[in-house]
Amino acid sequence: MSGKFDKRNTLNDLTGKEWLKLTKSFWFSEKCKDDKDAFQHPAPFLIKDIEKLISLFTKKEMTVLDPFVGSGTTLIAASNLNRYGIGIDLNKNYKKLAINRLNKLNFKEKIYYKYVIGDSFEIIEKISNIDYIVTSPPYHNILRNNGNGLREKKYNTCYNYRNGARIGVEYYSDKNNDLGNQNDYDSFLILFGNIMNKAFHKLNNKKYCSIIISDFTINKKETCILGDIVKVMEGIGFEFSGTIVLLQDNKPLYPFGYPYAYKINHHHQNIINFRKC
């Protein structure tokens, strides 16, 4: 521990020095060896990135919710830091993947975390007393539309698996309530808002919520997803507390518009933070 802990700190267990470091508006995404076990999921978080958020927004023994938990990374990060994790996902295969990851680290269900299969819109109703929400929804129907999915095998080994180009189509599920299966972007935003509205009512007052998502194209048009997410969340009652840019410096570069037009390569995620005031 570097620096001094201030007894008035009701937000987290960090010293002033540690807290200050995490207020930077950009972070470099950080890998660790346990990330590689998530590669059967098309879009897992990296454990260290989520640990930083959980250490910033909670104290030990608090409860963290991820309504789109996929391969269980949030549950691993929470367990590593002595927080209780609750995860929800529609796809039962992802629960199996998550349980394998958590068992390998000796984190047992119920003691350290709970993973519930189902539609978050319904499941959140049965949950209460949440101290922090961190999540990443499907990126609209991008996995279906762009032929994206799992990443190239040569990159699936150890530290590099997250940087490879995507191959083949692997989408989350065929279910109608899967946010990744909405035909138009507005329906995606409405469904996302409905789930976050439920989550808002289960989050304790003055607590935070982080949505991790990048900008992407809708019908080939560059779209400011960040702005739309802020509008949806403010409509629910959340207060916007700023965006941390999560830099992913090792991804492959594609010459999308070259040599005729400028087309951006998205090499960062936005961690969009909100508070319930």
Ligand SMILES: C[S@@+](CC[C@H](N)C(=O)[O-])C[C@H]1O[C@@H](n2cnc3c(N)ncnc32)[C@H](O)[C@@H]1O
């Ligand atoms: C971007 S992924 C999240 C990945 C996760 N952060 C991880 O580390 O593996 C989005 C997840 O949302 C799930 N999902 C989509 N619609 C859902 C819904 N209505 N309720 C619960 N989960 C849903 C998908 O199955 C998918 O695993």
